Amino acid sequence: MPLTPVLTKRFGTDQPWKIENYERLDGYTGLRKALGMPPDDLIALVKDSNLRGRGGAGFPAGMKWQFIPQGDGKPHYVVVNADEGEPGTCRDLPLMMNDPHSMIEGIIIACYAVRAEWAFVYIRGEAVHAIRRVTAAVEEARAKGYLGSDILGSGFNCDITIHNGAGAYICGEETALLDSLEGKRGQPRLKPPFPATNGLYDAPTVVNNVGTLASVPYIVLGGADWFKEMGPAGSPGPCVYSLSGRVQNPGQYEAPMGSTLRELLELAGGMSRGKDLKFWTPGGSSTPMFSAKHLDVALDFDSAVAAGSMNGTSALMIFDQDDCVVRAVKKWCDFYLHESCGKCTPCREGTYWYVGIYQRLEAGGGTIEDIATLLDLSDNILGRSFCALGDGAVSPVTSSIQLFREEYLAHVEGDGCPFPGARALVGAH
Amino acid sequence: MTLPTNSDAGRENFRTSVIQLDRPGDPSVFGEQTRAEAAQIIARYPAGQSRSALLPLLHLVQSEQGYVTSDGIAFCADILDITKAQVSAVVTFYTMYKRSPTGEYLVSVCTNTLCGMLGGDDIFAALGQTLGVGDNQTTEDGTITLEHAECLAACDYAPIVTVNYEFFDNQTVASAHKLVNALRGGERPMPTRGAPLCSFKQIERQIAGFHTAETLAPDANTSGVPTEIGVHLAVERGESAPSYAVERTDARTAEASAARAASQPTSAHDAPLETSASDEQHPQDSGGAAEPEPGKGT
Numbered sequence A: 001m002p003l004t005p006v007l008t009k010r011f012g013t014d015q016p017w018k019i020e021n022y023e024r025l026d027g028y029t030g031l032r033k034a035l036g037m038p039p040d041d042l043i044a045l046v047k048d049s050n051l052r053g054r055g056g057a058g059f060p061a062g063m064k065w066q067f068i069p070q071g072d073g074k075p076h077y078v079v080v081n082a083d084e085g086e087p088g089t090c091r092d093l094p095l096m097m098n099d100p101h102s103m104i105e106g107i108i109i110a111c112y113a114v115r116a117e118w119a120f121v122y123i124r125g126e127a128v129h130a131i132r133r134v135t136a137a138v139e140e141a142r143a144k145g146y147l148g149s150d151i152l153g154s155g156f157n158c159d160i161t162i163h164n165g166a167g168a169y170i171c172g173e174e175t176a177l178l179d180s181l182e183g184k185r186g187q188p189r190l191k192p193p194f195p196a197t198n199g200l201y202d203a204p205t206v207v208n209n210v211g212t213l214a215s216v217p218y219i220v221l222g223g224a225d226w227f228k229e230m231g232p233a234g235s236p237g238p239c240v241y242s243l244s245g246r247v248q249n250p251g252q253y254e255a256p257m258g259s260t261l262r263e264l265l266e267l268a269g270g271m272s273r274g275k276d277l278k279f280w281t282p283g284g285s286s287t288p289m290f291s292a293k294h295l296d297v298a299l300d301f302d303s304a305v306a307a308g309s310m311n312g313t314s315a316l317m318i319f320d321q322d323d324c325v326v327r328a329v330k331k332w333c334d335f336y337l338h339e340s341c342g343k344c345t346p347c348r349e350g351t352y353w354y355v356g357i358y359q360r361l362e363a364g365g366g367t368i369e370d371i372a373t374l375l376d377l378s379d380n381i382l383g384r385s386f387c388a389l390g391d392g393a394v395s396p397v398t399s400s401i402q403l404f405r406e407e408y409l410a411h412v413e414g415d416g417c418p419f420p421g422a423r424a425l426v427g428a429h
Numbered sequence B: 001m002t003l004p005t006n007s008d009a010g011r012e013n014f015r016t017s018v019i020q021l022d023r024p025g026d027p028s029v030f031g032e033q034t035r036a037e038a039a040q041i042i043a044r045y046p047a048g049q050s051r052s053a054l055l056p057l058l059h060l061v062q063s064e065q066g067y068v069t070s071d072g073i074a075f076c077a078d079i080l081d082i083t084k085a086q087v088s089a090v091v092t093f094y095t096m097y098k099r100s101p102t103g104e105y106l107v108s109v110c111t112n113t114l115c116g117m118l119g120g121d122d123i124f125a126a127l128g129q130t131l132g133v134g135d136n137q138t139t140e141d142g143t144i145t146l147e148h149a150e151c152l153a154a155c156d157y158a159p160i161v162t163v164n165y166e167f168f169d170n171q172t173v174a175s176a177h178k179l180v181n182a183l184r185g186g187e188r189p190m191p192t193r194g195a196p197l198c199s200f201k202q203i204e205r206q207i208a209g210f211h212t213a214e215t216l217a218p219d220a221n222t223s224g225v226p227t228e229i230g231v232h233l234a235v236e237r238g239e240s241a242p243s244y245a246v247e248r249t250d251a252r253t254a255e256a257s258a259a260r261a262a263s264q265p266t267s268a269h270d271a272p273l274e275t276s277a278s279d280e281q282h283p284q285d286s287g288g289a290a291e292p293e294p295g296k297g298t
């Protein structure tokens, strides 16, 4: 498997976030080409490329664009999901900090394709440096005539509003994001209707991830077949794998979809402290964890599902034999409890009971029934929650019990966490 | 089956931690300039959609008062012509809206699983002890508010600490101590990635969307080893994505391609180094030559 930097290819060059440098490295040539094409051809091109959404669910981007009703007389919107908050996920922020123009170029092309004149970039509020870079880049693009009215003499008008969040993971869920963008609590909406018909301000709206849109200029330049040269046909293109945790060289590795952890680990110099791999997430904490048995699973949208998990955000958090899986899951449960929006009972209450049980499994006082209770709770959350956050909270719990039941039992038998030093930290916050 | 009791959570019941609405709130404490800036925020959104301005407006009032007070809530309600209850419902939903006075520096320690297990939990506990504060509490001198944060999208630089949301990467207990000591001593250490530090109120102003050429920090560091490791490795290994030809429609880019810098990482089509496509003397057939080319001296 070769490395195939596309989205990350300008990283490390001389100030790639500045427009002159971006233009020098092919920047905005995709937009020029796109503006010379009929919008429907662009939608067909993106459909042909089989670009699947990089935000986690892997929904085909071209199909999403095609769902936007045309000739309906309503304004259309493109909303960029830059709320990056899934634990382990760290690729949209570096992209916006280093190469914001590729995202902006993708946004303008997407707007042109779906006949939208107004795009919103919803950036998580904590990401101040990405906010600066994107703000400056939008100003530069406007000054150069890539944004505004009659873009490059094409007659097409388009502008971008940057909207900064205020700290809420759930606002990454696309309908919660839209409510948040409308100035409300970020709580998910009932689907259907989908954003494609009833999105922002009840108008047809495309919601796409940063990486999805940043891929578009390359597809316009390289063509659908070029894109499909990388990765499997059903899930093609380059994938930015983010390796973190117990690896020698954590970071962003862009390789074809369908790469395996074995290959990626080798690139990253192996495990970091001479200990064996124990558990890892293929796509953030909301995707069921894998173990050393899964080193050769192809990490693309379809193969990861076939192996019992998901490609998610291709965020590979890697842990070794000295890491307590119960402690790891407890901390993820803390996260889901904190971030549950409270709208529906299974998730709001379920995450609360999860934390209580994990607390005592770690601190001492856990019982054998607690493991059964965790599974019972999981049954009542999975598929019964209003949005995918609840389902995501279940993933680490059930997958870890499935793979590491003995370690749970050791917590019960040993009356607390058997790993040195862990107990002292339970409830530290 | 034994169910845990409420006390098992072992913490203050977060569900009752609502905002202190001790008095009705007075919108007039904000002056003409704030009203003008509020109008600028509203103008970012389509006509008739002023409520979209609420999140940035709350960042704006927080930038003036250091937290969201009942005055700030009243001001936002007044400006947007919605009820204070509607505004409060939003304020209490989002973590970044602070409900009590915040220090000059908000120190956030990521204690999500990845950072926490790589040392973030120790850092959070140690800072709490040194500063004598718990989660979301402020030191007596008003310099530092400590909080634990959820994943800050920088796990490849774990463990992460941020000061007013600027990244301090790969922290240890010792480096975090050094950091807070410097802050308390009146220094402003440079973030690993991010702009030079400012105060909490000033950063909230930026988050409200008010920037100057200086606060945009166009030359501030943005990157680090983990960000670039994949591209550098690709160069080292001589690997790249499949190539494609770029049709040039603009002389400006062709000229620029001739002037590009020497040490660039790999690209989608940097392979044809021996062909005319990579010959800078012939930019008209440049094909993919506007791509960065590793190790190519000029």
Ligand SMILES: Cc1cc2nc3c(=O)[nH]c(=O)nc-3n(C[C@H](O)[C@H](O)[C@H](O)COP(=O)(O)O)c2cc1C
Residues within 6 Å of the ligand: A052, A053, A054, A055, A056, A057, A058, A059, A061, A081, A082, A083, A084, A085, A086, A169, A170, A171, A172, A173, A174, A175, A207, A208, A209, A210, A212, A213, A387, A388, A389
């Ligand atoms: C709890 C939750 C959090 C999410 N967070 C994000 C996020 O931060 N960024 C993102 O792009 N998608 C996120 N998503 C997925 C979005 O709902 C949506 O599928 C995505 O933005 C669509 O874009 P794409 O098709 O380009 O991937 C999240 C979903 C859920 C359920």
Ligand code: SF4
Residues within 6 Å of the ligand: A170, A188, A339, A340, A341, A342, A343, A344, A345, A347, A348, A385, A386, A387, A388, A389, A390, A391
């Ligand atoms: S699953 Fe959780 S986050 Fe989603 S609507 Fe229900 S309570 Fe809110």
Ligand code: FES
Residues within 6 Å of the ligand: A087, A088, A089, B110, B111, B112, B113, B114, B115, B116, B150, B151, B152, B153, B154, B155, B158, B160
């Ligand atoms: S877990 Fe700390 S930045 Fe992601």
